[in-house]
Amino acid sequence: MAADANGLAERVFTLLSAVPDPEIPVISLTDLGIIREVRPGSPAEVVITPTYSGCPASIAIQLSIRQALDAAGLADIQIRTELSPAWTTDWISEAGRQKLLAYGIAPPESAEARLKLKGDAPAICPQCGSARTQEISRYGSTPCKALWRCLDCAEPFDRFKCI
Amino acid sequence: MSQTFTLSPAELALRLGDDALILSHRLCEWCGHAPTLEVDLALSNIGLDLLGQAQFFLNYAGEMENAGRDADALAYHRDEHEFKNCLLTEQPNGDFARSIVRQFFFSAWQQLRFHELAKSGDATMAAIATKALKEIAYHVQFAAEWVVRLGDGTEESKCRVADGISWSWRFVDELFTGEDAALRPAWEARVRATLNEAGLDLPAPVRGITGGREGRHSEYLGHLLAEMQYVQRCHPNAQW
Incomplete structure (x- = not known):
């Protein structure tokens, strides 16, 4: 079970490392440090955090994550936004x-x-x-x-x- | 007994959310009209931060109310008397100096208030406050630098910033009602330091005007809402 969870997390992180940030497309969502974790469960969740409270890219980011997950056959994974701990540039x-x-x-x-x-x-x-x-x-x-x-x-x- | 104990978490989230929402709208009115392109971007970015904070607070207020209203419903489908923002945030922009003073007074207050909120036992409120504090640090710094630049500038700019101070000063009392009264000395010290650097000082005490927290607003809020809610009033629940 734990191995499966690790496998899934690794798969999701690899997948999202190819998804560009909509405003600075030269870096990926994982480079930006806004993908916090993949939480196992049914359904499993990918936990993301916004850079700024009013970041206008938030909706675009969720859409591109959804598309990437769907395309990889992971349509049942939910996207959850959590504010804490607050994002810091140290996570880039x-x-x-x-x-x-x-x-x-x-x-x-x-x-x-x-x-x-x-x-x-x-x-x-x-x-x-x-x-x-x-x-x-x-x-x-x-x-x-x-x-x-x-x-x-x-x-x-x-x-x-x-x- | 202090007021905070009687204030429900839902009411607090509504107040803080409305503060951020209304001031955000005021700042967006500057878009395309600010003195320079850089200032235009700065005011819009501060407005955007506040809009994000408003969305977090109002979604949470709606969740606690448990009547199926989210941030959009609370922003677009309430009337003036249901808004709980402080009067300072709804004041018209006036000239640039007046807007800057309003921002400085508000952001300095928000910074102190959110430091307290970050220690709250309510994990959601604490998370919103902790996140927002990173943004507010920039807002305070930006506004304080402009207060100094204007106060320490020409006779004209000094006059205008002094006008901004006397305009906004009447609405300061409302920020420190109930338990928030304890924050006032720290706020005054922070504001005085910047005003002194700008060659100005805190004004003499005046009789403060309050009422926003109870839904009694100045005539300016209605005009603001008329514009902000126009599309949703014409086409209720329209989405695109």
Whole structure:
């Protein structure tokens, strides 16, 4: 039974690691860390958590999970949204951080890095790697990003906010 | 006996949900009208956070009411007197400075209130509050920075932010009724620190205006609801 449950969880996570985030399609839902667990039972549940309370992508995310599960013959798995524990950018996978960087979005610092620095550190420019950067606005194109600019290469860029 | 003990969890969820819903609508009225594109995005994003919080609180309030109403039903199918938001949140936007002061006063209050709520024995309320606090930290910071920028700016911007303070000040008492009265010293300290940085100070005490929590609202709420509920009033329960 336990082996079956592990098998199912592994299967669902593998499946959802191929489902892109609707707003930042370069990373997957598992990279983003919003797929919390697969809870065995009848029916089994996949537990997800929103990034921000009002994230407009929430409905699109549920739809794409549903589609992926249905297509894999897992139509009986239910999707449950749970708020606690609250999502944190620390749940973004290392692979996810690398993908964000390659896409031109400065990834959030890890929890350890934030502990060492008191307050907000400057973002590292994803184009040229410079730390001479400046925040333009704390709110960017989506709730999870802030708008920054690089003082060396002069490019504006998005930065994933640490929450 | 303090008021919180007589306040049912459903009533509390309704109040906090209505606060977030109504202020969210006010912020969305700025969309396309803010002084710069960055501010436009910021106000809309704050509105979006609040809308998400409203949805969580109102769905929970509906669940506890157990009469088949969800967040949408509560938002779109209630009349003015059934809304329990505080009067501060329904005040018209005025100019940018007035909206910023309203946001600062409200977000600073919400931050203190939700810190308490996060310790609540009600797991759902605690989860909503814990999640929201991460967002509110940004709201407070954004609004406080603008209060300083405007207060410490030109004579004109200082005048306008002072006008915003005196407009909103009358509605502050309502935030600290019942057990919430204990939060007032911390709130005043937080607000005073920012106002002082902006070259301003807390205004003299005034007779506060209350009533929102009991469903007695200013004339502004009706106009807001007329717009917010228009489609659902014309086509009840329409979905798309």
